[in-house]
Amino acid sequence: MKPVSLIQFLIEERRAGHINAELSLLIEVVARACKRIAVATNKGALGGVLGMAGSDDALSMNIQGEAQKKLDVISNEILLEANAWGGHLAACASEEMEDPQQIPDGYPKGQHLLLFDPLDGSSNIDVNISVGTIFSVLRCPDDVTEPKAEHFLQPGTTQLAAGYVVYGPSTVLVLTFGHGTHEFTLDREVGSFILSRRGIRIPEETAEFAINMSNQRHWEAPMQRYVGELLAGTTGPRGKDFNMRWVASMVADVHRIVTRGGVFFYPLDAKIKAKGGKLRLMYEANPMAFIVEQAGGAATTGRERIMELQPTGLHQRVPVFLGSKKEVEVATHYHLQADHLQADGARD
Ligand code: FDP
DSSP states (O other): OOOHHHHHHHHHHHHHTTHHHHHHHHHHHHHHHHHHHHHHHGGGGGTOOBSSEETTTTOBBTTOOOOOOOHHHHHHHHHHHHHHHSSSSEEEEEETOOOEEEOOOOSOOSEEEEEEEEEEEEEGGGOOEEEEEEEEEEOOOOOOOOHHHHHHHOOOOGGEEEEEEESSEEEEEEESSSOOEEEEEEEETTTTTEEEESSSSSSSSSSSEEEOGGGGGGOOHHHHHHHHHHHHHHGGGTSOOOOOOSSSOOHHHHHHHHOOOOOOEOOTTTTTTGGGOOOIIIIIHHHHHHHHTTTTOOEESSSSSSGGGOOOTTTTTOOOEEEHHHOOOOOOHHHHHHHHHHHHHHHO
């Protein structure tokens, strides 16, 4: 079979009526920007891109109050610059910036809103472990010429597209327009993303889970129960052994799940309860939920389907349970069951 490039794939999707010309251009631009980010990450120490942004005594912090790495800042700038002039965007929002970025004066505007986490897993940059970019595309509401944060606050079910790029041993783009999830691998010599898997399916059952176990003592009771049962393996109620994998770059953990199944959890815990969770709804949870659901998996907060949440803030955080359907269902069931028992107890 002849290799299918991303450009060819986008033309096919346009002919199938899944996307319009503007969305096709948007994805091409994002993919091109991600190739530049891949080049920067691949250079590592030789490119002078490792370490913290800002001087040692005045480290930069992003809107989340997290220290920014140089590559966070570089990746954000690459994506902003690439998307400014094409005429396909009404505005964009980044995990690294407090407010949406408007299209500079003098450039045409389009109908789409782009949200991105320019470099996810940034604590892994300096140790040469896979990091990635995550993005989500929404339609700009009609008649809005200067989109503000409120115009981005649309449930994940309204996403027109979502994707991520993993900068690992190979650079891989995973993409959905709501008609399946597809994977493209960057051919570095040619400089093109080539379709490597069409219509990805995540197995419904799994024996592999990903979670930051160091937070265990802070979790809610149903999470303690669920993971306790996984750890008990054949000696517990689940009757089978589970293996654990935790890269600590969400893109890399999700990519493993998209490749061979598994479940990823970032549950609520006592330390992060006030913030609502660890991961960002608009830049991480919604796009990953769309990609995983389109591959036959499931994505919840432990209580609700992520994509049905009505966002309340651009930088809102939520708990994330995603991956192989049956396992996400068990963990979600334990949480809902505990909530019902608690509500019944409160009534008695
Ligand atoms: P990072 O802070 O390094 O950017 O969303 C951010 C994220 O990484 C995820 O990629 C990762 O799954 C998670 O945070 C890891 O956080 P902890 O080390 O705090 O568990």
